[in-house]
Amino acid sequence: MQGVTRSYGVHEVLKGVDWAVPPRARVGLVGPNGAGKTTLLRLIAGAEEPDGGALDIVRGTSLGYLPQEGARLADGTVLEALLQPFSEILAMEKEIERLHHEMATAIGERQESLTRRSGDLQHRFEAAGGFELEAKAKAILGGLGFGPEDHARPLREFSGGYRMRAALGALLLRRPDYLLLDEPTNHLDLEAVAWLEDFLSDVPSALIVVSHDRTFLNRTVTSIAEMQEGRLTVWAGNYDRYRAEKEKARALAIKKAASEAHRVAEVERFIERFRYKATKARQVQSRLKMLEKMERTEVMAGEPTWRFSFPPVPRSAQRVALLSAVRKSFGSRHVLKGLDLEIWRGDRIALVGPNGCGKSTLLQVVAGRLPADDGVVELGEKFRAARARDPDAGADGAGGDAGLGPGKGPRAAALASGHLPVLG
Ligand SMILES: Nc1ncnc2c1ncn2[C@@H]1O[C@H](COP(=O)(O)OP(=O)(O)OP(=O)(O)O)[C@@H](O)[C@H]1O
Ligand SMILES: [Mg+2]
Structure with missing residues (x-):
């Protein structure tokens, strides 16, 4: 990229960006909200044109772009979404199936010829990596939180978050020369984030990833490109560096x-x-x-600091909350199945667990916003609840876990299968 500019109306988002990303580079693209990170990725992906400057991509380079939101996917099953770019291999598999079907009723010479053809085809399927491809696709789906029973389910049955996961999976299986990922961890829970970090470390593709997740960046990138006030600055090293x-x-x-x-x-x-x-x-x-x-050095703005002030609250009882054998269901979906929890004054608790397991439900029960179906919820004297909501939260309030690094909370509670083991 040389002197690339891009405006929306009078708003100049890119004011002349120079950038070269060599093959196999691992770049974290950072900057405040609205700095133009997504715009930059869209330009590289060809989803948008620059207003000025030059943008060259070496001919024959393959790109894989995961948008920040609303990835487009073909109709079909989860597994097909991943295998779709490998249509030749898929066609072979379908043909083998068809031949086997025909063989079941054929006799004599016809059967012999069918057997030969199917054998040939199986050979070619194997040589083209057909068997491994499917195994790899399933491994990727597993890492991204899809169970084996999900593989054959139509994609449209899944939430937006899971469709984004499938789109990410498809890119990872395809292994383009350049992977352009716009906030890939937004839709992932902690386990899937850890899996993605591992997976990316073995991928030969160059990586340009937008993320606000410091731990994720530290583990995946070797340089940082910073968008600020319309310009890009590249720094060597991971995020901490x-x-x-x-x-x-x-x-x-x-x-x-x-x-x-x-x-x-x-x-x-x-x-x-x-x-x-x-x-x-x-x-x-x-x-x-x-x-x-005389020279006048400009000092770049420091990191914005956040100031919170908590209004004074009356000191609560020693035991802030006691939950005992709490049950909560939504229709036939049993979310809390006999949950026990004590919260003491001064506790700081990280509540973790896979998407949709009931973290927000538990918070709402503790806050007294949602009645339990059964069990005891005892709130200590002078208990007061306040909450900051995850702006990205989906309908079930899940998501937003990705920013929590391991070991950040002094105490972690893992919510799985409706019970609550308290760790640490
Ligand atoms: N299609 C559009 N029409 C008008 N303005 C746009 C359009 N796309 C982006 N912008 C504006 O351009 C600026 C940069 O947007 P962009 O989405 O690239 O930022 P970003 O760095 O990706 O932010 P975030 O961290 O919130 O994802 C923002 O001010 C945004 O409002
Ligand atoms: Mg963006």
């Missing part, structure tokens, strides 16, 4: 700017002092010129 280097560069710039300001002030003082003195006129003139030419 980028943060450290950036902080160092900023500290240096602050120092440089301070010493420049000091010199400027000195010159200004001289000018101020002798400005009306005829004998110093020439010196004042030369200093005025000097002032114009």
Whole structure:
């Protein structure tokens, strides 16, 4: 990319981006919301055209693009979504099936010829990697949280999050030269994120991944491309290294700017002092010129800091909540099946578990927003609930787990199959 620009109306999103991504590079594309990361990926993927500048992709390069939202997928089953780009192999498999079907009723010479043809075809299927392909597809689906019973289910039966997972799976099986992934962990639970990190480390494709997940970036990329105010800066190293280097560069710039300001002030003082003195006129003139030419280092903005202030609340009882044998079902779906939990004042609990297992349901029961069907929910005196909702939450409120690194919470509660073992 050279001097690539892109505007929406009067809003200049890319103000001249220069970028080269070599084969097998592993780049994390970062920047604040609205910085233009998605726009940049869409340009590379050819989903959008730049307004100006040059964008060249080496001829014959294959690209695989996972959009941030709404990946388009063919109709058909989950497994077919992954195998679809390998249509030749799929056609062979269908033909083998058909021949076997015909063989069942054929006799004599006809049967012999069918057997020969099917044998030939099986050979070619095997040589083309047909058997491994399906096994690989199933392994990928497993890693992304699809059970064996899901393989033959039509994709449209799945939630948007799971359809995104299938789209990601299809890209991973296809292994294009460049993988362009726009926030791939958004729809994944912790287990699937860990699987994806492992999988990506073995993939030979170049990787450009947009993510706000620091742990994920640290484990998958070796350089960081930062979009900020319409421009792109590339830093070597993973995310932590980028943060450290950036902080160092900023500290240096602050120092440089301070010493420049000091010199400027000195010159200004001289000018101020002798400005009306005829004998110093020439010196004042030369200093005025000097002032114009003096370097002024710009200090990049620091990381925005978040400030929270929690309003004072009355001290609650020692035991904040007690749940005992709590049951909650939605129709025939039994979400909480006899759940026990105690929460003590000062506890900080990470609630983890696969999508749809009932994390949000449990929160709502504890907060008193959802009545339990059965069991005891005892809230301590002066109990008050406040919550910040996950803006990406789907209808069942699941999702948003990906940002939690392992071991971040002092205590983790794993919610599986409606029971709650408390760990750590
Ligand atoms: N089709 C469009 N029409 C108008 N404005 C758009 C369009 N697409 C993007 N923008 C604007 O361009 C800017 C960059 O958007 P983009 O989606 O590339 O940001 P991003 O870095 O991917 O943000 P996020 O982290 O939220 O995904 C935003 O201000 C956005 O509102
Ligand atoms: Mg985006």
